[in-house]
Amino acid sequence: EAGVAQSPRYKIIEKRQSVAFWCNPISGHATLYWYQQILGQGPKLLIQFQNNGVVDDSQLPKDRFSAERLKGVDSTLKIQPAKLEDSAVYLCASSLGDRGEKLFFGSGTQLSVL
Amino acid sequence: QKEVEQDPGPLSVPEGAIVSLNCTYSNSAFQYFMWYRQYSRKGPELLMYTYSSGNKEDGRFTAQVDKSSKYISLFIRDSQPSDSATYLCAMSGNFNKFYFGSGTKLNVKP
Numbered sequence: 001e002a003g004v005a006q007s008p009r010y011k012i013i014e015k016r017q018s019v020a021f022w023c024n025p026i027s028g029h030a031t032l033y034w035y036q037q038i039l040g041q042g043p044k045l046l047i048q049f050q051n052n053g054v055v056d057d058s059q060l061p062k063d064r065f066s067a068e069r070l071k072g073v074d075s076t077l078k079i080q081p082a083k084l085e086d087s088a089v090y091l092c093a094s095s096l097g098d099r100g101e102k103l104f105f106g107s108g109t110q111l112s113v114l
Numbered sequence: 115q116k117e118v119e120q121d122p123g124p125l126s127v128p129e130g131a132i133v134s135l136n137c138t139y140s141n142s143a144f145q146y147f148m149w150y151r152q153y154s155r156k157g158p159e160l161l162m163y164t165y166s167s168g169n170k171e172d173g174r175f176t177a178q179v180d181k182s183s184k185y186i187s188l189f190i191r192d193s194q195p196s197d198s199a200t201y202l203c204a205m206s207g208n209f210n211k212f213y214f215g216s217g218t219k220l221n222v223k224p
Contacts, residue, residue, distance in 0.1 A: 101210065
């Protein structure tokens with residue numbers, strides 16, 4: 001079974017530029033998550049989708065971050081404009097969607113904002 | 115108060131030692147408990163999954179949950195240099211939302 005696919009693996013941009021990350025969850029997984037992980041910290045939830053709909057985006061900085069999930073499958077996360085403090089690993093994860101289901105992560109995108 | 119507390123380490127042990135990693139939590143609604151292993155520049159990998167209280171063993175790994183004390187542990191027996199990684203605890207409750215510790219960095223010296 002294929003895992004959660006993410007791209008790109010690494011991205012270096014200048015501040016105020018824009019960047020986009022892509023995620024393809026495990027087939028059949030209804031719930032998709034985007035997390036931000038700063039070095040030395042645990043993952044912080046940015047946004048949670050259930051199929052096409054947003055379940056939780058309370059910690060998404062909506063003035064600069066946006067995300068969408070196309071047809072309830074793939075998802076993109078965009079940052080525009082990027083700030084220095086956005087340097088982090090962006091992790092996509094998915095689960096079947098029911099209570100107690102396991103959470104599986106992709107390899108992440110390492111973003112450096114210079 | 116954070117939902118999940120985890121000692122960040124780093125924890126350094128000799129090869130072959132027994133390692134004990136721990137997390138405490140505050141929300142009594144948590145029922146599902148996970149341990150993830152994260153190698154440098156990689157995504158977290160699900161290592162152990164436990165429902166409610168009790169023990170679960172998988173090879174050299176044992177996960178323990180004590181819901182009365184709101185305390186979970188991961189034990190690694192006969193630790194190997196390949197176990198060197200950051201270990202994240204995670205938990206969830208009635209909703210499909212996950213809460214993570216900050217991770218403990220483990221170094222197993224040959």
